Amino acid sequence: MASYIFPVRTSRFASIITTAASALIVLTSVTATPVDARVEPEPPKVVVAGDIQNRNHEIAHNPERNEYFAVWEDFGTVAGEIYGQRLAADGSPLDAPIKIAAQGHNDDGNLLQQSFMPPKVAYNAATNQYLVVFGRDASGADDIEDRRFAVVLGRLVSDMGALVGGEVPLNPPLGTAQTGLAGACYPRYPDVVADPNTGGYVLAYTKIFYGNPVRGTCDGLENEVTTTVQALSGSLGRGTRVDVLTNSEEGTPIPALGHNPVTNQIMVTRSFTELRAGANRDGRRFEAQILTSALTPVGSILTVDVDPVDPIYSGPVMRAIPVGDPATGNWFVASTTRFAGTIWTNLLDRNGASLRTGTRSDSGVMQSVDAVGDGTFVFSTNRGDIFHVRADGSEIHQTAPFSGQIYETPSVAIGADGTGVAVGAKGADTVAVGFSVVAPGILTLPPARLLETRSGSGVSTVDGEALGDGPVPGGQVKVLQVAGRGGVPADAEAVNLNVSAAQASGVGFITVYPCDADQPTASNLNYTSSGAASAAAFATLSAAGTVCLYTSASAHLIVDVNGFVPDGGSVSPLVPARLLDSRPTGETIDGVSQRLGRVGANSTTTLKVTGRGGVTSDADAVVVNATAIKPSTGAFLTVYPCDQDQPSASSLNAAAGSIVNNLVVAKVSAAGTICVFSSAATDLVVDVAAFVPAGGGLLSIVPARLLETRAGLDTVDGQSATTSPVGAMSRTSLRVAGRGGVSEDATGAVLNVAAIRPDTGGFITAYPCDEDRPEASNVNFTAGSIVSNAVVVKLSASGDVCLYSTSGTDLAVDVVGYTVDA
Numbered sequence: 001m002a003s004y005i006f007p008v009r010t011s012r013f014a015s016i017i018t019t020a021a022s023a024l025i026v027l028t029s030v031t032a033t034p035v036d037a038r039v040e041p042e043p044p045k046v047v048v049a050g051d052i053q054n055r056n057h058e059i060a061h062n063p064e065r066n067e068y069f070a071v072w073e074d075f076g077t078v079a080g081e082i083y084g085q086r087l088a089a090d091g092s093p094l095d096a097p098i099k100i101a102a103q104g105h106n107d108d109g110n111l112l113q114q115s116f117m118p119p120k121v122a123y124n125a126a127t128n129q130y131l132v133v134f135g136r137d138a139s140g141a142d143d144i145e146d147r148r149f150a151v152v153l154g155r156l157v158s159d160m161g162a163l164v165g166g167e168v169p170l171n172p173p174l175g176t177a178q179t180g181l182a183g184a185c186y187p188r189y190p191d192v193v194a195d196p197n198t199g200g201y202v203l204a205y206t207k208i209f210y211g212n213p214v215r216g217t218c219d220g221l222e223n224e225v226t227t228t229v230q231a232l233s234g235s236l237g238r239g240t241r242v243d244v245l246t247n248s249e250e251g252t253p254i255p256a257l258g259h260n261p262v263t264n265q266i267m268v269t270r271s272f273t274e275l276r277a278g279a280n281r282d283g284r285r286f287e288a289q290i291l292t293s294a295l296t297p298v299g300s301i302l303t304v305d306v307d308p309v310d311p312i313y314s315g316p317v318m319r320a321i322p323v324g325d326p327a328t329g330n331w332f333v334a335s336t337t338r339f340a341g342t343i344w345t346n347l348l349d350r351n352g353a354s355l356r357t358g359t360r361s362d363s364g365v366m367q368s369v370d371a372v373g374d375g376t377f378v379f380s381t382n383r384g385d386i387f388h389v390r391a392d393g394s395e396i397h398q399t400a401p402f403s404g405q406i407y408e409t410p411s412v413a414i415g416a417d418g419t420g421v422a423v424g425a426k427g428a429d430t431v432a433v434g435f436s437v438v439a440p441g442i443l444t445l446p447p448a449r450l451l452e453t454r455s456g457s458g459v460s461t462v463d464g465e466a467l468g469d470g471p472v473p474g475g476q477v478k479v480l481q482v483a484g485r486g487g488v489p490a491d492a493e494a495v496n497l498n499v500s501a502a503q504a505s506g507v508g509f510i511t512v513y514p515c516d517a518d519q520p521t522a523s524n525l526n527y528t529s530s531g532a533a534s535a536a537a538f539a540t541l542s543a544a545g546t547v548c549l550y551t552s553a554s555a556h557l558i559v560d561v562n563g564f565v566p567d568g569g570s571v572s573p574l575v576p577a578r579l580l581d582s583r584p585t586g587e588t589i590d591g592v593s594q595r596l597g598r599v600g601a602n603s604t605t606t607l608k609v610t611g612r613g614g615v616t617s618d619a620d621a622v623v624v625n626a627t628a629i630k631p632s633t634g635a636f637l638t639v640y641p642c643d644q645d646q647p648s649a650s651s652l653n654a655a656a657g658s659i660v661n662n663l664v665v666a667k668v669s670a671a672g673t674i675c676v677f678s679s680a681a682t683d684l685v686v687d688v689a690a691f692v693p694a695g696g697g698l699l700s701i702v703p704a705r706l707l708e709t710r711a712g713l714d715t716v717d718g719q720s721a722t723t724s725p726v727g728a729m730s731r732t733s734l735r736v737a738g739r740g741g742v743s744e745d746a747t748g749a750v751l752n753v754a755a756i757r758p759d760t761g762g763f764i765t766a767y768p769c770d771e772d773r774p775e776a777s778n779v780n781f782t783a784g785s786i787v788s789n790a791v792v793v794k795l796s797a798s799g800d801v802c803l804y805s806t807s808g809t810d811l812a813v814d815v816v817g818y819t820v821d822a
Helices: 144-148
Strands: 004-007 038-041 045-048 054-062 067-074 081-087 093-101 120-124 129-137 150-158 163-169 184-195 200-210 225-232 238-247 255-260 265-271 285-291 297-305 317-324 331-337 342-348 359-363 366-371 376-381 386-390 395-399 411-414 419-426 429-438 443-452 476-481 494-502 508-514 525-527 533-540 546-551 556-565 572-581 603-608 621-629 635-641 652-654 659-667 673-678 683-692 699-708 730-735 748-756 762-768 779-781 786-794 800-805 810-819
Touching: 054 120, 054 366, 054 411, 054 419, 067 120, 067 419, 067 429, 081 129, 093 129, 093 150, 093 163, 120 200, 129 184, 129 200, 150 184, 150 200, 184 255, 200 255, 200 265, 225 265, 238 265, 238 285, 238 297, 265 317, 265 331, 285 317, 285 331, 297 342, 317 366, 331 366, 331 376, 342 376, 359 386, 366 411, 376 411, 376 419, 443 476, 443 762, 443 786, 494 508, 494 525, 494 546, 494 786, 508 533, 508 572, 525 659, 533 572, 533 621, 533 659, 533 683, 533 779, 546 556, 556 786, 572 603, 621 635, 621 652, 621 673, 635 659, 635 699, 652 659, 652 748, 652 786, 659 699, 659 748, 659 810, 673 683, 699 730, 699 748, 748 762, 748 779, 748 800, 762 786, 779 786, 800 810
Parallel strands: 120 184, 255 317, 533 786, 659 786
Antiparallel strands: 004 476, 038 429, 045 429, 054 067, 067 081, 081 093, 120 129, 129 150, 150 163, 184 200, 200 225, 225 238, 255 265, 265 285, 285 297, 317 331, 331 342, 342 359, 366 376, 376 386, 386 395, 411 419, 419 429, 443 556, 476 546, 494 533, 494 556, 508 525, 508 546, 525 533, 572 683, 603 673, 621 659, 621 683, 635 652, 635 673, 699 810, 730 800, 748 786, 748 810, 762 779, 762 800
8 A cells, every 4th residue: 555656747526315404514424334325304295284093104106207106094084094195206295185995885885894904005117007905804893794894905096196996806705704703814914016027016915814713714724824925917907826924823913025126026024923822922033935926935934033132122023024125136124023112124135045133223113114226225113213224224314304293103215316205194294204315425534644754753654554755756746545544445436635745845836636637737735845734635536546646846745534425425526627716827627717817905706616627507515725825915715605795704814925725615606606705915726626516415504613712703603712822732622513504413524723823833633522632633833824724524422523732822713514424
């Protein structure tokens, strides 16, 4: 992993979020992990208001229209009815609910006291229709003859939400046994999936025959419980029917079906609960059988332990729902235990072999699960939560759009591009919530040193590589391996670095860029001779995981990493491109905003950023490197969206005659512009390094001051405004979460940290207060200077960041963005 130098020959930046919510910045506070994301829900849309008896909600996605169809059971009547409703991609109701099933009547026309088994729904792309299945159980009927009225029924619904035909019995007559106290023969708990292999459906239900004494016949059963799987055509014609997973114990195990889009096979599961007195009560497991579309078993029956180690949290499994992962072909199974109310997940390969032990995900009852399509999964709980989890069962994010619901567990379905809808009860209403699973932006890391060209006592890098190579000659490029070091994963797309120059031979600059791209006309750090200077740099990685650092003068180089953009992240890195250059000879990427002349004191420059340098027209924010060149007096720049008031914050500070730059995360106005305020006359240069696309994971905000130690100056909320500088070798704790527009659950932040007239030369390190201070620096300064730098920093569990300063100095800290993922 050693770095090396080569002579110079004459970029892309990359967080569940509900619809209509503000975009959230995802600077996840973790070490290198699989790509994280978050679920962000919209405000709930009321589907049916004021009916407190609606429950057992289910939902299916129609990819042809990117719509959904929700079904539920209405217990407001004596026996209940089943309704359905089309929903838009954001969960908004389309048209009015339709009644799918009403109470039944016997041959004499009398109303039966029925109870419906919970409805299920599946969308069939081959027929462009939904199938709603449900059971009708008349075991409570007064007339014993009517107790035979137990059947699984199906009802087709068009893609526009219109009923197609009438109710269709899906199971054949089961026999002559009567339901009731003397005996029972009936199907219960149907489930259904569409089978794209046949253009039809696969139905599963539990078939029960028991009693004391047993009277009559029941489809060949003898005091047994079995799971029956039935093939159906697209028009609901009955095909092959097989019994699987039979046992002789009483109880009503609930079956569930899943389709694997990679293997085009079906998995049927059922709980392994054995309830009769004296039976084996170790029910912390489920059974499964993989089937072809012809319902031929693939391998033997699987018995899977959900909790092989710790029985404390588990009761018998009540339901186990399988889903095929379109990314890997593996089976992901989420299960709920009955007594302790615990949710477990298991991962099986496409042949059913266990890939890991069961993982406890949450306490509660799970209703549904779906695959996102990227190797992660979403499930809902009876507390109204939606969880986003990895294949190993570890939690990525959770949200609670149904918080306050009192009766019903929401059901979820994933649609296009990681969006989805959940439907359930909230208070007395049936509501739907649109959400999206958003890839993360920058994942924060504890700062780690990757390059240190100096040698001697006290200098080191995180792994001993790229250490002590000596100063880099002027006009040369240093190649630095980044991926696979300091917590940066091998497939990272971009990184956030802090780049420092020390003991430079003269005035110069450093440009950081991906080694497989041409060196751009841009700079990341400007320095003077002898002293130390540092600046944040956002850099795209080459295909080999490297960055190149060009220095115009001989200098020692020091590089720390504090964040990365994962593969598939929602921040789009770019090869740096110049968007503004006011100097007489300045040139930009497209000839726009060049050679404008020095800006005046207390002036504001409007800069178009969208549609230029690779920035899309709908970008929410940009990551730019702003430079003040030889200001006439001491100056500061403030970068902000042009359609908002100029904030009391600074993006960089520069002394008279100096050349100073800083990395800025800037929210973009509705017109695609950013504004640059300068307190003094100066030349300006702005380079873009990345952008945050619409709905992306990095949340930019209008800059807000969070810390100010100078007397007479204030912060955005009056907190952390003191009247004296910090001391040498001191640590200042700063609350960030919940201030200046930062969410209370923020886990990382993008800050601008300024040291103002320090007593001696030194540095500042920003880090989470609940972790050890790292051997890294964020701001390097000389005595009496005013120096600022952008910092991407993880927050402590309580939302704080600590600032360590080697010298007595005034401090000012502004926040410009944040992240909420964990």
